[in-house]
Amino acid sequence: MITLELFLNAVVAGLMLGGFYAAVALGLSITFGQLDIVNIAHPTFVILGSFVAYILNQNFGIDPVLIGVVFMPVFYLIGTTLYRVYYVSFERTGQESLSGLAFFFGLMFIIEVVLILTFGVDYRLVNAAYIGKTLHIGFLDMPFRMLVPAIAATIMTGAVVLYMTKTFMGKAIMAVSQDRLALQLMGADPIKVKRIALGIAIATASLAGALLIIIQPVEPSVGRLYIGRIFAIVVLGGMGSISGTFVAAILIGVVESFIATFYGPSWAPAVGFGILLLTLAIRPQGIFGRA
Amino acid sequence: MADRVLNVTDLTKRFGGFVALDSVNLHLDKGERLGLIGPNGSGKTTMINCISGSLFNDEGTVEFEGRDITSLPAHKRAHMGIARSFQIPKPFKSMTVLENLCIPLEFAAWDRADHRHISEQAMEILETIKFAERAHENSGSLTQVDMRKLELARALAAKPTLLVSDEAMAGLSSSEVDEILEILLVLNEQGVAVIMIEHIMRAVMRYSERIVVLDAGKKIADGSPDEVMHNPEVERAYLGE
């Protein structure tokens, strides 16, 4: 029996979930959408972020969101280093598309296995005062473990949008794959631009990972479920449009929330992949993409 | 009418809202040499794509040797005898120059060619265009100019009845241009119809019996080189560029 109450709660839960998804998809939106780098290992970096949050939270009781933010520079460095390797091995030789893809596939596997070797396959979680509490507004229930990540994710997305539209480097990143000429006119070095962009993309994984482990317990292979989901979001959002990514993330969050509420949570993972397949088959340039 | 090789009627091609070709008519007789010219972005390559089947046109028909081929895939058109070169060279990078030529010999020309001695045939073609010394080089590491020669050689290897060459001579020296023109003339004497797209006016004027001018997706002139050269609309199209 679908009551209005159940329905609205599913919507709100979906909005919060989608907000969080935006944080996970943001990095891929930059790499895949702007740089043409198909980093399928991105979710694994998110999981890495979760484990960083887990270690510091369990040992020192630091708030996970704070850990996520503080570790962004470290992840940024990982990203820029990764770009150096990627550039030397693939981009420079013009081998990027398929070999590059297999490279990230291997990388994903390595990170996952290292995490398994270190932490085992048990689910890990973090503690914070607000986790477990719920905000009630009328009949709407908003658990803080969902609300906090959604808000943090929205702020991070907003910050990245601001950076991309207002700063010189941000504009260069937006131009780097679509508009070589504009980039030249700006006098920016594409390799440096891409390096910084990949740095930023991986940096977002730090916070996204911390948010993930607030929402749910995490084990090393959880990341895989996010591959289809975030590619669905990025493709649906029209490749590299960050606001498009955000809207698409919300959309997928809401749809998943409905499926979980009305059909059972075990079907929810298929939503992202299903939508991705449909989008790819019908309109590869995405729903909000340019024609 | 019997020796009409190609007949394109009211061909229209759009990219989204942009009309790249606007009901263009074009015909070609057996063994004719046609020059297709026009400013950059006027739709020449798009025209070739629609004729060879790399793109499907939105409206109009394409007939080849009296048969409607409008909805045939490119490989079937290649089997029938339409061969093309690409303006931006598309070599089979993992193969040598010789192996590149084996592909059309083994596919496009399969029904018309000797199935044995494929490499020997490929070698002969390379010799005719004075490219044999490159036969065993990796096609991916050729210079841009050599890649264009390979494009032409590969199209020849398809043993076509209609050859469309999309700027095969860009970047060549003037003696090399003369060489290629010579090859195309010999080919033409064997009964092959040729459509030549070229920015090198000297070459087009010398080679073509008839010239068609495209401008912004429309055909603005169709006639002998002389007529076309003195057509005021053509002058405007080129000067207004």
Add this chain to the structure above:
Amino acid sequence: MKIDKFWLSVLVILIAGFAFTKLADNEFYFFTTYVVLQGLIMAVAWNILGGFTGYVNFGSAGFFAVGVYTTVALNKAFGLPLPVLLLAAGVICGLLGLAAGYLTLRLKGVYFAIATLATALVLETIVNNWKFVGGAAGTYVLQPKGSFIFDNYIELLFMLMLVLAVAATAISRYLSSSRIGQGLAAIRDDEVAAECMGVPTLRLKLISTTAMGALMGIAGAPFPFFVTFVDPVSAFALVIAVNAIAMPMIGGTAVWYGPVIGALLLGAIQETATVTISSELNLLIVGVMLVLFITLAPKGIVGLIQDYKKKKGANNG
């Protein structure tokens, strides 16, 4: 001349394999070689599409698992004999491959690769929710009684896998050395140019994806009887997909024997590492080797040998 050599080796391998079942009595050997052979079939199959045709399939585990669950479902429902199960898995996964082939019409390069990954994960979700075959909890599968002319069932499975591996290699070799292989190579290098040179690209891609799918399904079909307990985690294991890519990449993707070399080498390393160190660490080895080869030796071992020969030839001449 070359044909004779190949088929002669095939004959020797099959006879040696059969003799092995009669001589060796430690079941461990058969378990180990079964796993290596399974990897070999997957690698050879992956390479037909990935190496020859240039379409990367990340969803190999999906095809494999569909083969696995075809056996589980049909065995449970009708108790069919193994040859029929193999055939059924081959047909169903072949059809799945055919569908993937039509997907290539719209999805090129990266998008195709992601779509295969997504498909595998959708299939996993479906199996997780399919109660008849045990859902997420998994199910036990009984080995059929009787083991033909072999001492026990594992020997039979080993011999079956050996025959299948040889057959898969022969198919891949045929595809690569025939006109089809020429066409596939042209598609891999430039699909538009291939089509204009008369290569029937769609038909060849469909042949390629169907062969790949069918072989992967057949590789998965005996798996339930091999492990006797099947759950989605083991059937869709990421390591299956990674191995299917890593083995050809390490061996060399351009020729039919590349994945064979890669599979034997990587398979042997993995099995040794599993016994002597730990099974997780062997996964790490696969990942690291894959990444190292992609970055440092993109043409694999075959490419390294060719380069070495060329250099030697240049020095001598």
